[in-house]
Amino acid sequence: MREKPNWAQIGIFLCLALFFLDWASDFLIPIVAAILGFLIMRPIERRMSRLGIPSVITAFAICAVAGAGLMFAVWNFSFPITQLAEDLPEMINDLRRMPNPAAETLDKLGEAAKAAEDAVASTEEEPAMAVKVVENPGFVSSLVAAAPIVVGQIVLTIVLMFFLISSGSTFVRKLVESLPRFSDKRAAVAMVQQVEQKLGQYLGGITLINFCLGIVIGAAMAAWGLPNPIMFAVIAFSLNFVPYIGAVFGALLASIVGFNVYEDAWSAVLIFATYMTLTSIEGQLITPYVISNRLRLNPTVVFVAVAFFAWIWSVVGMVIAVPVLITVKVILDQTPSTRALGVFLGGEEASDTKAQEDRAT
Known part of the structure; x- marks a missing residue:
């Protein structure tokens, strides 16, 4: 008799997983980014190894180029973008002050409602309430406060990506060797190659x-x-x-x-x-x-994934949402028991292509 899933345990696991993803975001973001970078750069490392170039030199070159590119971008574009962010609230206020008959009507209705509220409130004696005005920090101040965390995440990402790339195929080989059966080893190798x-x-x-x-x-x-x-x-x-x-x-x-x-x-x-x-x-x-059509994803799933990762990992989460979704789809496609979920994540063209391949085989 097939055992029924324990939905209570599954629900508790999902709640704990969401809490952990949010609680450990400062640590998980660079880890996930480094693993994605390693998978993307691994084909380059393999080609360089065939040419006799050690993996350490390839990893150093890739990480140096990535670090130099980030420094160049920060040096040249941080000031104008920061200045635009500082001026943006005033620009929005100017936009709100533009003449708008509908807005004027709403303002008049709001003033009338406020006057009626004050008239009712004046009949009641209420003690005075002390109000403390707290000035919101500006964009630059918030950026300076968050700079150490962002810099630490970038450094951790680059350093971890260096160690992963410099290890060459050792990391993947150890992962494959840890699996018990030969069929699992072959499936793991195919999965990693598909993700790359x-x-x-x-x-x-x-x-x-x-x-x-x-x-x-x-x-x-x-x-x-x-x-x-x-x-x-x-x-x-x-x-x-x-x-x-x-x-x-x-x-x-x-x-x-x-x-x-x-x-x-x-x-x-x-x-x-x-x-x-x-x-x-x-x-x-x-x-x-x-x-390629085989990389097409379900638009609804993509939107939900972007919203979800934006919720737990902010702006960085929105950027890595699609690469993570592609990785998850490849893993689901390579596992027979979860292949239906992989088809669901794919777009219409990708689903048609997958169905044609299944019929051909």
Whole structure:
């Protein structure tokens, strides 16, 4: 007789897992990022090993390039982005102060309601209440306070990725050797190779697409006359790694800046439409052509994954949500008992391709 699952234990396990992911986020984020980086860079390490280059030298070169790239980005773009973040609240206030008949009507209704409330409250004697005004820290102060944690996570990620890459195939070999049966060993090797291939295809393709998209959006914002179009190119490149949410946030940011430049609502709307049109062309036409159909994921699942990782791991979680989802899908596809879940995570084209392969075999 088949034993029924204990849903109480499963529920307790999921609650504890969610608590642990949130509680240990400062430690888990660099660990997950380093493992993803190792899986992406492992094919490069194998090619260099075939050419006689030691894994330690390859790992040092990769980590040095990654560290230098981060330092270059911080050095050149931290000031304009920080300045934009500091000016953004004032820009939003200017946007709120624009004439709006509906808003004026609501304000008048609010004033009438407030007057009625004050009239009722005046009939009652209430003791005075002391109010303490707490000034919210600015963006720069919050950034400076969080800088040590962010720097520590980046250093831990790069150092751990160095040790993983420098170990060459030792890490994967030890993982395979720990499995008891030969069939499990073979499945583990195939699984790791599939994860490396899928992550390499996705991140390589999406990075190239985002780079080109950043150039196009930067040129479009320059054509609109917005200040510092290179900054908008960098923002578009970075935000487009976050599906759906990144494009909307970048378009809103550009439209707010456009409104403060032109002081015209229609210009802000057209800038928003320009940004969204370019990202829609990229998302609906270019990305499906460049990224293989076998890497397509269920859009609903992608949105939920991005929201979930944003909830537990903030901005970094939104960036690594899709790579983690691809890794989970490959693992589910390689295990017969969970293959149905892997099909569910895939997009329509990927599901059709998988069904054709199953029929062929």
